[in-house]
Amino acid sequence: MPGACSISPAIASRRRASTTALIDLQGEIVANSDASADNIDDALQSAFEDENTVGVILRINSPGGSSVQAGIINGEIRRLRTKYPTPPLYVVVDDMCASGGYYVAAAAAADKIYSTRRASSARSAC
Secondary structure, rough: OOOOOOEEOOOOOOOOOOOEEEEEOOEEEOOOOOOHHHHEEEEEEEEHHHEEEEEEEEEEOOOOOOOOHHHHHEEEEEEEEHHHOOOOEEEEEEEEEEEHHHHHHHHOOOEEEEEEOOOOEOOOOO
C-alpha cells in the first residue's frame, strides 16, 4: 500500500528481529492521497522510531506534485536523519522520480539513491 511502512524481518529469532523498513511513495505527491506528506511522514517516523530498524528503503515512483507536500516530506527526512543518524536511508527509484519526487529523494542524498537505467528522473528549478 503506498505510503505505508512495511517492516520486514531481516533475521528470524525468538526475540524481536532486526528489520528493514520499506516505505512506498507512489503516485502524485498531493494532500489527501496515499503519497501525501501526512502519510509518508507517519511511515518514516514509524520506521526510524522503531529501535529494531537497521535500515530504511524509500521506494519512489512519482511524477512529482505539490511542492509544499514534497517540501514537508523533505524536511521530515532531514529532521529524522538528524535525530536518528544510525540506520541508513536508501532511495530506490522505481520508474519515475520527477520534480517533487526528486526533491524528496534529494533529502536522502547522504546515503544512497538507486535507480534502474530506464528510470526517468528530472528536477524542476525551484
